Amino acid sequence: MHLSDADYDGGVFEIREKGQKRTLFRQEAQPAGTLTLFRIGPRLHHRVTPLIRGGPRRVFGGWLSL
Known part of the structure; x- marks a missing residue:
């Protein structure tokens, strides 16, 4: 959130397949x-790019198991 x-x-959220x-x-x-x-x-990697200007970037993260 x-x-x-x-x-x-900056602070862009990205998802890639592992090795791609x-x-x-x-x-x-x-x-x-x-x-x-x-x-x-295991086949997906996510990352957030560094901030370039401004901020701070604040998020709340959590996991949901179905």
Whole structure:
């Protein structure tokens, strides 16, 4: 869940398949209160790029097991 109310550049959330260069999902800064759900698994890597300007970037992360 995105909690930042400060403007920032960078901090892009990305998902790729392990060993691949192609990005499957890319999400720029979102408004506070936006929730992002994504699948995790041994074949998927996720990352957040460094902030370039502004911030801080605040998020709350958690895991849900179904």
